[in-house]
Amino acid sequence: MTARDAATAALDLTVGGITTDATTAAELFAVVDLLDGQPMLRRSLSDPSSTDAARAGLAERLLAGKVSPTTVSVVAAVVKAPWSSGNALVAGLERQGVRIALEASRASGRLDTVERELFAVARTVDENPDLSAALRSLAYPLDGKRALVARLIAGKVDQVTEQLASRAVRARRRTFSLTVESYLEMAADLGGQKIARGTVAQPLDEDQATRLKAALQAQVGGAVTLLVHVDPKVIGGIRVSIDDDVYESTVAARLEDARRQLINL
Template sequence: MGSATREALSNSRSALAGLGGKAQLATGEQLLAAGRVLGTSFQLRAALADPSGDRDAKLSIVNAVFASIDASARELLGVIATNVWSSEDDLLAGVEEIGIRVLAQSAPSSDIEAELFAFGAVVQSDSQLELAVGSKLGSDESKAALIERLLGAKASKQSVAIVSHLVQQPRGRRIGELLRFATSVVADEAGLAVATVTTASAISAEQLTRLTAALSANYGRGLRINHVIDPSLVGGVRVQLGDEVIDGSVASRLNELRLQLA
């Protein structure tokens, strides 16, 4: 991530904070929809991502093209568009992130992270489903309809909106990566980080609570834990937080021993 994008993201997040926690579901949905419009229009995307472009001209474009979206969504999109991004793709990523953060704010009582994680686990275990939501051959409309059928009655409207957007605009990312990104953004909006804890067998709620407390103390921030059971680990625990992996599993140690013997 370039320095321009880091500053643009910071400014965009500050604009979201300026809404004072009044984010609405429709605002987040409209922002993500605007991002998809930008993704399909090279001219529009280029005009808003041009680092030398005039600020007032960009605002005029946003107000003209997206006149139908609500005032909050248009205001946030205007802030995003008038900042300088390192690339056009970073601009799209910025719209996506702010849209997901708005949706997270609009559902403080819903466990969106858990819903996204659960859907990711289902997709990972079903190769046909993964192909259906990730194929370049399927239309955006058919993918959105599939997500509605799968999640509409089981998950929050916020989670459905996030997943529907991700499968329509993957930008070269696989579904697992898309869901991990969205989960991390939702957790960060709540001041948390997401850690995936994998064990060979089920552990008690008390053990999971102690592990969460220990990891939170180690990383210096609150954590939301996703627990996965994988018998192939044999024993021990593997923890993944972002790109960092702590592998204390028996399987990992056995593999290290095999490498040493080889």
């Protein structure tokens, strides 16, 4: 584990010790939006020459009476951590908001639904060149991008899915899809699971999905979150990836293997 990973894990543990809920996440995202537009304030809250207590005190004075005491406590914990820049601080604060939103979904028994929906939204964006280009465009305003995603999913997904898809438009991990990917990794971590990404030619029915999930859990020796993408190009069978391991059993793959063998004759 790198020093950065260790610091992130320590902060997760600290914030995890604070009793939070979905409202906390929403307020944290509002604080993030405020700091995104205030470079001087970002620098002050991440200033390494200032003491932890001074930075936390500044955050408390800034937010007292404007957000809940719980949210103030989370922000104070985040600003006490060492950050390389004001932008890194804001990204770290948003990460805690995402984790808290996902934790609220887990507590309500909706985490699996949110995972599946976020995965589907990211796939939809990837498969729509115009939408994907608009979300990547630096010339397109952030509010406009969020409106595009909102029109795509409003009323069709869980409230947390809608909230996090809107946050992912900011693309702190370079692209919308990579940012959603980071959310899915956090969700799997909260659930103590590994992510299994399956690609199939036709949608799996409930029985097929259950049997596949059970087989994968037996393979990895632990709980698995199964995210399935339908791609007619695979023709038949299934392709599953877990971490760096890939399990391939598709007609397309077998045809490609046969083609290569013929070429090498």
